[in-house]
Amino acid sequence: MSSGNPDDPEAVVLEATGRHAIGDAIAWLAEDHPMPAGTNWTRLLQSLVAVAGTGDVATRAMRRVVKEAARSDVDTSKVVFNYENLAKASDYRGALDELVSRSPDGTLGGLTARELLRAQYANDLAVETLCLAAGVTHSDAKDWFQVGSSGWTQAQLAELLRYLNDLLTGTIQSPIPNSVPARAVELMPSVADGWRVLDTLQRSGVPYEVLLAQRAVGGAWLAHKNTTSSFPNMAAADALCERLSARGIDFRRASTVGGSARQTDLQELSGIHKKQIGLVIVAEEEARFAVAFSSARDGGTARANGDGLMQIPVTDLPFALLLTGLGWASRPETDRLARRFAGRLFTERNLDHLVECIAEFAT
Numbered sequence: 001m002s003s004g005n006p007d008d009p010e011a012v013v014l015e016a017t018g019r020h021a022i023g024d025a026i027a028w029l030a031e032d033h034p035m036p037a038g039t040n041w042t043r044l045l046q047s048l049v050a051v052a053g054t055g056d057v058a059t060r061a062m063r064r065v066v067k068e069a070a071r072s073d074v075d076t077s078k079v080v081f082n083y084e085n086l087a088k089a090s091d092y093r094g095a096l097d098e099l100v101s102r103s104p105d106g107t108l109g110g111l112t113a114r115e116l117l118r119a120q121y122a123n124d125l126a127v128e129t130l131c132l133a134a135g136v137t138h139s140d141a142k143d144w145f146q147v148g149s150s151g152w153t154q155a156q157l158a159e160l161l162r163y164l165n166d167l168l169t170g171t172i173q174s175p176i177p178n179s180v181p182a183r184a185v186e187l188m189p190s191v192a193d194g195w196r197v198l199d200t201l202q203r204s205g206v207p208y209e210v211l212l213a214q215r216a217v218g219g220a221w222l223a224h225k226n227t228t229s230s231f232p233n234m235a236a237a238d239a240l241c242e243r244l245s246a247r248g249i250d251f252r253r254a255s256t257v258g259g260s261a262r263q264t265d266l267q268e269l270s271g272i273h274k275k276q277i278g279l280v281i282v283a284e285e286e287a288r289f290a291v292a293f294s295s296a297r298d299g300g301t302a303r304a305n306g307d308g309l310m311q312i313p314v315t316d317l318p319f320a321l322l323l324t325g326l327g328w329a330s331r332p333e334t335d336r337l338a339r340r341f342a343g344r345l346f347t348e349r350n351l352d353h354l355v356e357c358i359a360e361f362a363t
Helices: 009-017 022-030 041-051 056-069 089-102 113-122 126-134 138-144 154-168 194-204 208-218 222-227 231-246 263-270 299-309 333-340 348-362
Strands: 250-253 277-283 286-295 319-324
Touching (some): 009 022, 022 056, 041 056, 041 348, 089 126, 113 154, 126 138, 126 194, 231 250, 231 277, 231 286, 231 348, 263 277, 263 286, 277 348, 286 299, 286 348, 299 333, 319 348
Parallel strands (some): 286 319
Antiparallel strands (some): 250 277, 277 286
């Protein structure tokens, strides 16, 4: 479907809706009438922002168009990024064997801080594996015992072992009513000898029902997804940059989205001093366009991320948002982003439209 004269926003809205008066066109959109399959929602959104007011009808029309323009098929619950760099089950088995071999009595509970440190030197998954066996994440343990970039010290490991021993023998009590200390699910709600349970499991294997219980309380891939939360933005940047390169459009890509440019350099180049700047389009050594990337699997994340994006100042430099994830289309707060950034909201579904938008300013 043609999108009308791009320099005449009113003409774009009229043609898209088949109406003859702009007020009727906005009302048509607000009433959620079916639109042709080929509707260029991103172009329509940019035009609607230019001509719509702030009344109730305009707000409902904006919500309808933003919902379509911000629709994304990226569902991070269905994919896993960076699997090749994730520790595998065999890696944890190797770490367990290292721990047991270092223990004076051949059990996990018999480890001393000195031997645990030696195990860590031999296998850098040793301490993490012991923490996971007890139901403690390694990142939490490092925070609790203030482990620096140089790694665990013997004194810190002694504190860790004291904590794990109290946790696994039921010595620790929760200070909060109607709660119990967080242990591995197979040790809940309390045990008298958790070390014995862990030694039995590491020798004989974990029953399948325990594995399912672990997934239920931890969520499938939850911890790994948290560590790879920026990867959808990198994937979107990959796809956009590939298209830009094919068109011969020059750009600078931030390291935060898989490029080599420093964030500070992009801020200086664009004149926008916010860390969200992910891509700056360059022509004749000058910034011509900028793009920010943001991913939100749910509405709550979209609301939080949207608040940050709203802090990006509006300047003379044309600016677009490349949004991925199911959360954006569902949130009315996304409408504010559309108004703030002249309707230039895009997803992986309409990357070609973003490239055309960039080309208007870069060539």
